[in-house]
Amino acid sequence: MKSGFIGIVGRPNVGKSTLINSIIGKKIAITSNKPQTTRNIIQGIYNEDKYQMVFVDTPGIHKPNDKLGKNLNDQAYFSINDTDIIMLVVDAYDGLYKDLYDFDEIIPVSSYTKDNIRDLIDTLKKYLPDNIRYYGENDITNKSIDFLISEIVREKVFNLTEEEVPYSITCVTESVEIGKTSYNIRVAIIVDRDSLKKIIIGSHGNMIKEIGTSARIDIEKLMGKSVYLDLFVKTVKKWREKEKYLNEYGFNDYKS
Ligand SMILES: Nc1nc2c(ncn2[C@@H]2O[C@H](COP(=O)(O)OP(=O)(O)OP(=O)(O)O)[C@@H](O)[C@H]2O)c(=O)[nH]1
Numbered sequence: 001m002k003s004g005f006i007g008i009v010g011r012p013n014v015g016k017s018t019l020i021n022s023i024i025g026k027k028i029a030i031t032s033n034k035p036q037t038t039r040n041i042i043q044g045i046y047n048e049d050k051y052q053m054v055f056v057d058t059p060g061i062h063k064p065n066d067k068l069g070k071n072l073n074d075q076a077y078f079s080i081n082d083t084d085i086i087m088l089v090v091d092a093y094d095g096l097y098k099d100l101y102d103f104d105e106i107i108p109v110s111s112y113t114k115d116n117i118r119d120l121i122d123t124l125k126k127y128l129p130d131n132i133r134y135y136g137e138n139d140i141t142n143k144s145i146d147f148l149i150s151e152i153v154r155e156k157v158f159n160l161t162e163e164e165v166p167y168s169i170t171c172v173t174e175s176v177e178i179g180k181t182s183y184n185i186r187v188a189i190i191v192d193r194d195s196l197k198k199i200i201i202g203s204h205g206n207m208i209k210e211i212g213t214s215a216r217i218d219i220e221k222l223m224g225k226s227v228y229l230d231l232f233v234k235t236v237k238k239w240r241e242k243e244k245y246l247n248e249y250g251f252n253d254y255k256s
């Protein structure tokens with residue numbers, strides 16, 4: 001048995017979360033074509049008979065302009081200190097930074113076509129330092145179902161809205177109830193000012209309907225059962241600056 005923790009780091013929007021999903025073979029981290037999508041440290045657990053690799057997705061390192069931004073960088077740096085192997089992800093279009101550092105390995109991959117993903121996994125096996133199983137062999141992430149649900153909703157907002165809107169919201173799963181044939185799930189979309197409520201709801205409720213429909217499809221895949229999804233929008237002024245909300249929404253979990 002060999003095991004270890006592998007930190008996935010890099011600039012925003014280079015494909016870190018897409019890579020972790022491709023390695024694990026399931027969508028555990030949300031992705032978008034906008035920077036700063038990932039806001040939490042998310043572990044993806046890859047299992048084989050004799051191997052367990054814990055991949056740690058991190059927020060992209062960037063120049064912060066609010067408390068949340070600073071916190072995202074802190075999480076990324078924290079997880080670098082806490083892993084056995086560091087995998088720096090760069091966009092191949094930016095060129096391979098071979099002279100940047102004396103890397104042990106450089107492996108070109110595509111998360112879309114899965115080119116070289118197998119090679120990447122096999123190469124990493126050489127560097128695993130531990131010999132215990134950290135998680136059950138059927139576990140794929142350390143995050144709760146509630147967290148994964150709220151992230152799916154946030155992904156839809158990220159992909160369906162523009163400019164500052166994706167950055168001004170967060171999502172919280174308020175309840176998950178098991179009914180006879182389906183789950184009843186309530187998720188709050190938190191905005192930092194009332195004017196954004198209108199944008200999230202959209203004219204005649206079109207936007208929130210679209211967010212809800214696409215989120216429900218992904219949540220049903222995750223839960224394996226039909227889902228009734230109830231979304232509502234709530235204003236919490238300046239939640240990105242308030243320690244209380246950053247704690248409540250899980251952005252300070254890495255400190256404990
Ligand atoms: N063509 C191509 N695009 C990719 C690949 N991997 C990721 N992308 C795209 O790159 C964009 C960013 O992907 P993410 O996985 O969200 O990037 P990230 O590094 O996690 O971004 P942050 O969480 O914001 O730091 C998305 O539009 C992806 O679809 C790949 O292998 N090939």
Ligand SMILES: [Mg+2]
Pocket residue numbers: 016017018030031037038058059060
């Ligand atoms: Mg990401």
